[in-house]
Amino acid sequence: MVEEQKQKQQRFRETIQRQREKLPIYASKDELVAHIEQNETVIILGETGSGKTTQIPQFVYERMMTMKKENKNNNTEFESNFPPRKEKGTMVAVTQPRRVAAVSVAKRVSQEIGDGGKLGDLVGYGIRFDDCSSEQTRIKFFTDGMLLREALNDPLLSRYGAILVDEAHERTLQTDFLLGTLKAIQEKRRMNILEKDDDNDNNNNNNKRKKRKKRPPPPPLKLIIMSATLDASSFSDFFDACPIIYIKGRTFPVETYYLKEPEEDYIDAALCSVMQINEDEKDIKGDVLVFLTGQEEIESLGKLLTQRGKDTYPQLNVVLLFAAMPAEEQMKVFEETPKGTRKIVLATNIAETSLTIPGIRYVVDTGLTKMRTFKAKSGVEELKVVPIARSQATQRCGRAGREAPGKCYRLYTEDTMFSLAEQVVPELLRTNLAGVVLMLKAMGVNDVLTFPFIDKPSTEGLLRSLELLYSLGALDDKGELNKIGRQMSKFPLEPMACKCIIESRNQKCTEEIVAILAMLSTENVFVGRTIQVAKHKTGDHMTLLNLYADYSKVSRNGKKKWCNSHGVSFRAMNKAEKIKEQLSRSIGHIEDWDEDEEKDEEREGEEKEEKQEKENKSVRIRKALTAGFFMNAAKKESISDGSGGGSNSMFVTLIGGNRLFVHPSSTTFHKFSSRETAKEAVGISSSYIIFNELIRTNKLYARDVSVIEGEWLTEFGSRVFGTQR
């Protein structure tokens, strides 16, 4: 019996090995390893299906092991080259932009490596809320944000001898930030080695040097950057003209079709294309994937297609796919379509990278996407429909050729295709940098303007972020991180939110603030368009808090049902719960937090009756929120509202003077849009609000809004509102 099992395992291993050897990358293994050995940094351009993600980490690890053995026999060979040490530099880290990828690749590699161990032994992973690794782990997969966090605690990332950054072409904020950090680490580790070599040369060391010799610095850091797009020159330039290695992929050919004339109504064009594909290819099996920009148009095209596709052959089986959808409904795209039907998936760019849908042979590409950008000058975010980049067009096309030859219908002309930007603008260039700057400061990078970014963010953006951090009280007059700033950097939240936590200690409402911030970091709490839970009179923050409190009271088994009956996303609540736990843990790590808490308790003794205390709770909570979000304050515009009943009230931000509306998703939306004034509706003598974010879609909208008192602004935002009233 045992013998039989062993044979089974052996056969399994052999199958896997055969599969590995068939991968395109296997042919160039030796060349690859040689390149990695000879260079500190190597860029690998691997097309889809090359096997780079699963194989290269193993190649690197195997080479590290053989070098270790060689070193035992011959002490000189690897010392200068690729030196695994007992503690430092013995691990391989691999980063991915997404959690699912990190976990699934780790699983695959753990199987392939055939050490007989389970995931978490030799091969492990580390993502937020979930670390699966042990003392034995030598190859560890991360989300790139996770490895960045690790760099906060271990500034040289000294456990790792090699780091592989995968999907670098996506140029996410975290990947770009990580690449800059790794470049800086490489330099430092190189210098350490030199110092150590100096030690060896001069035998007349002083004590300090001897001490250092006892604890050897980490070896130089090998860096392997893996990208899928052809343009890797910017990476190579950034890493001192390091070599680029091309690896062929293995995908099926995809035939591409363009429109002859531009067509403005792309929904109609998509509708026609799908009907046409279904008609022309009626004898060929294969599903259709349509790329659209958002939920609304996906739903409306879904209705049209379902109607029109009833009487066709094959019948159309229309499936919608966007991130805000409940998880169970998302799973429908993975179900096999019934015989005699063709699956039509209408998706946002979630299907571009995050999800791979089996069975797709036809892609319809509108050539558009929604993109978020940030204007440093006004502090306003925009969410706009824009043309995709050529790299995205290629990526979308490729989705038709994963399993068999496919076809791609581009709903734009060939001329348009060539007018597209080659690459997506890196996220770092179109986002609020305050969080990045806070993290840089916490890493000890004082001069953030000279930090090595592949693409330098605008000086204005960096300066604005420094200003914001200063107004939050995180920086001293010299621009250096102070105690508050250091505490703020411990939280996985944007700086304004971090500041709320710090102030919550003074306001004695840390639990509540942490719950609110956890809810704010969760997208799509409400499933439907109408909010079915009790609203709080002061606005969204207290509503979210009450919702969280209600949810917490429900028994573990009943939570899902409770969410469904309250129009609330279970996935979101579950995530909020985890984030809250994580934030509370981070507070626990702040050394002198408890001390101050005790002082507060002393003060509490002097406090008045408990009843009044309870009434004040909402005030204290909103004060703590104001301490973080005072830059996001707005005042109701006094309009002579004789005729304007029913129209949404307008606000003006105190900083920047942006004229805005409350977003319709806000619980305060109805209050401000009715003829009542804020004062009457809310029962608070104030026309000031704070909000979580400002985003321009069709109008400029403030999302997650609460009513506050004007004087709190001067109290908590003294560095900006100090002199004025």
Added chain:
DNA sequence: GAGCACTGC
């Protein structure tokens, strides 16, 4: 009366 691409710590 009117609306929110996608990730990640």
